[in-house]
Amino acid sequence: MERELKLMKGNEAIAEAAIRAGADSYFGYPITPQSEIMEYLMAQKPHERTGMVVLQAESETASINMVYGAAACGKKSMTSSSSPGVSLMQEGLSYIAGAELPCLVVNVQRGGPGLGTIQPSQADYFQTVKGGGHGDYKLITLAPSSVQEMADFVKIAFDLAFKYRNPAMILSDGAIGQMMEKVYLDPQVPRMKEEELPSWGTQGKKKGQDHKIITSLELESEKQEKVNLRIQAKYRQLEEEEVRFEAISCDDAEYIFVAYGTSARICQKAVDMARERGYKVGLFRPITLYPYPFKQLNKLADQVKGMLSVEMSAGQMVEDVRLAVNGKVKVEHFGRLGGIIHSPDEVFNALLNKIIGG
Amino acid sequence: MDIKDIIKEENLVYKRTNVLTENIMHYCPGCGHGTVHRIIAEVIEEMGIQEETIGVAPVGCAVLAYNYFNVDMQQAAHGRAPAVATGIKRVFPEKFVFSYQGDGDLAAIGTAETIHACNRGENITMIFINNGIYGMTGGQMAPTTLEGMKSSTSPYGRDVEMMGYPLKMTELIANLPGTYYVTRQSVHTPGNVRKTKKAIRMAFENQKLKKGVSFVEVVSNCNSGWKMNPVQANKWMVDNMFPFYPLGDIKVPQDK
Numbered sequence: 001m002e003r004e005l006k007l008m009k010g011n012e013a014i015a016e017a018a019i020r021a022g023a024d025s026y027f028g029y030p031i032t033p034q035s036e037i038m039e040y041l042m043a044q045k046p047h048e049r050t051g052m053v054v055l056q057a058e059s060e061t062a063s064i065n066m067v068y069g070a071a072a073c074g075k076k077s078m079t080s081s082s083s084p085g086v087s088l089m090q091e092g093l094s095y096i097a098g099a100e101l102p103c104l105v106v107n108v109q110r111g112g113p114g115l116g117t118i119q120p121s122q123a124d125y126f127q128t129v130k131g132g133g134h135g136d137y138k139l140i141t142l143a144p145s146s147v148q149e150m151a152d153f154v155k156i157a158f159d160l161a162f163k164y165r166n167p168a169m170i171l172s173d174g175a176i177g178q179m180m181e182k183v184y185l186d187p188q189v190p191r192m193k194e195e196e197l198p199s200w201g202t203q204g205k206k207k208g209q210d211h212k213i214i215t216s217l218e219l220e221s222e223k224q225e226k227v228n229l230r231i232q233a234k235y236r237q238l239e240e241e242e243v244r245f246e247a248i249s250c251d252d253a254e255y256i257f258v259a260y261g262t263s264a265r266i267c268q269k270a271v272d273m274a275r276e277r278g279y280k281v282g283l284f285r286p287i288t289l290y291p292y293p294f295k296q297l298n299k300l301a302d303q304v305k306g307m308l309s310v311e312m313s314a315g316q317m318v319e320d321v322r323l324a325v326n327g328k329v330k331v332e333h334f335g336r337l338g339g340i341i342h343s344p345d346e347v348f349n350a351l352l353n354k355i356i357g358g
Numbered sequence: 359m360d361i362k363d364i365i366k367e368e369n370l371v372y373k374r375t376n377v378l379t380e381n382i383m384h385y386c387p388g389c390g391h392g393t394v395h396r397i398i399a400e401v402i403e404e405m406g407i408q409e410e411t412i413g414v415a416p417v418g419c420a421v422l423a424y425n426y427f428n429v430d431m432q433q434a435a436h437g438r439a440p441a442v443a444t445g446i447k448r449v450f451p452e453k454f455v456f457s458y459q460g461d462g463d464l465a466a467i468g469t470a471e472t473i474h475a476c477n478r479g480e481n482i483t484m485i486f487i488n489n490g491i492y493g494m495t496g497g498q499m500a501p502t503t504l505e506g507m508k509s510s511t512s513p514y515g516r517d518v519e520m521m522g523y524p525l526k527m528t529e530l531i532a533n534l535p536g537t538y539y540v541t542r543q544s545v546h547t548p549g550n551v552r553k554t555k556k557a558i559r560m561a562f563e564n565q566k567l568k569k570g571v572s573f574v575e576v577v578s579n580c581n582s583g584w585k586m587n588p589v590q591a592n593k594w595m596v597d598n599m600f601p602f603y604p605l606g607d608i609k610v611p612q613d614k
Contacts, residue, residue: 025445025449027445053448055444055448057444059470061471062438062441062471062474065435065441065471066445068432068442069414069432069441069442069443069444069445070445073445073449077449091435092438095435202430202431202446203412203430203450203453204409204410204412204429204430205409205428205429211427213424213432213433214432214433215431217421
């Protein structure tokens, strides 16, 4: 079946893609700039279209725990929020990772700290890829830079979450959530039938089988260490097999921008500006922020003279760029804060000042 | 006569339900949890719904309930059992879902989840064990600790001016339109055990009617936390807990 072409907001594209990906449930709480996700879902009556459940919870704490309950049944479950709300979900995310449950969480980032602003930001990178909640766990993290990717990443995120039994996050921002673009939508995937649900889920004890237990608790340290090691083994496999990135004009590049999401779009324009002026500049765009493309960036460091990490933050991903590059070339950060999106001019000038001329 | 001659099928007057596992419970001698577990399990067996039931264990003394109930079980974060149960019931509306929580879990850290699950009228069975104290963490003051009652964080007794008042969560949620059946029971005598079992049976039967929350509070003891032996603890419960938390139905289905 052909993909359907529509003009949609990023938030709407996520919601429509979730229905079409055969999601079983969405639990959410309103927060700007992502409320369109639940609004769109409610308006679409997905319980009539596919049988998908959509429920407005009393808080982000409740919605992530509703996701836990539904995910532990083996159902495709998701929630969405924006930065302050995602902070409230960290407890639940840690439990979901600890209980090894698959789910999708969408963070349409806004500026912080605190209540901050409702304008776009990329300052939740640390929270997303370095933990956020307690304990040793990781979130599979996909960073869309277009409305098309907002839609496409829903299915990819669910597939990865189920393959690894680990929560997956789409880390977007207010700009991509709110802007409208054309988007090709996949045809409807049917929801899993009861007999297709993964066998580890709590679906009612089956005759002759042990009862299923979903828990993140193990009081004996030796056993808890084994659980941790099993979870870590999944992460090593993720790091080997699931890294995604896009390298634009990098083949002959002497300098590169490293950026994801909205910042990558700005940098793409800055690459064009630089090339017009005779500078060989490329853009390296991590698509998975966890697992991060460390090896690919390290390899690029053998070829280029410097890298500028561009993020709408005070400098978070730049730490991973530096880890990847390991001192081979100069790595600097540039980014606007508080909900401001940097202009291509600013980004190009930062490259000139901090890397090329610096 | 050898004991083996006595333990015969025809002489059996009581048998452990197979809805409980053979795991040895970790609860303190004299604690009410084991009895409540047993009667929930018996109700599940008698209704023939072992394969259709999913339970949610709390954080607290009953955190390991999933090792004892021989049904599919989930363990929830502290206070979040009603949200977790909501998630389960919404994706499996035809299955029987119950949550099992203590007073710190249900009436302090999980107050919002409790009230909103009740107010939405989630079609679930909520079991609430109220012993007026945090048992697992070592006897700290709970939202339900009585005025003047000693605990490790109210060592001179609960001073309501400083620490606030004990919370009657069950009366509170009974006011919500989403609750269908709300009752308060105990398991300190055989007669009370029978009454509680009847209440729990009704709370599970109600899920078939899809009328909303059925909520069973069980006022229980905590002899370890209260620093008493089991007999003293039960007497103290009757003398002190029951006057403030009176037993009986609080909200009875009107359409039955």
